[in-house]
Amino acid sequence: MNLEIRRLDHHGIVLGVIEDLKIVSLLDQYLPQDEKQEIIPGEAVKGMIMNCLEFANRPLSLSP
Incomplete structure (x- = not known):
């Protein structure tokens, strides 16, 4: 049996809660x-939340 362990931290939980609610x-x-607008306001706020939690490795201003 070969198991792989990955660290998810809290990012997956936060995104799941954002989607569930x-x-x-x-x-x-x-x-x-x-x-x-290029994106809807809710998606912009979701992106800001993810960026504040360091979900992205680059600043939000550099995201496509």
């Missing part, structure tokens, strides 16, 4: 939207 759609109901 439908935080992105909840925020989109209350935040103003503009047709010039």
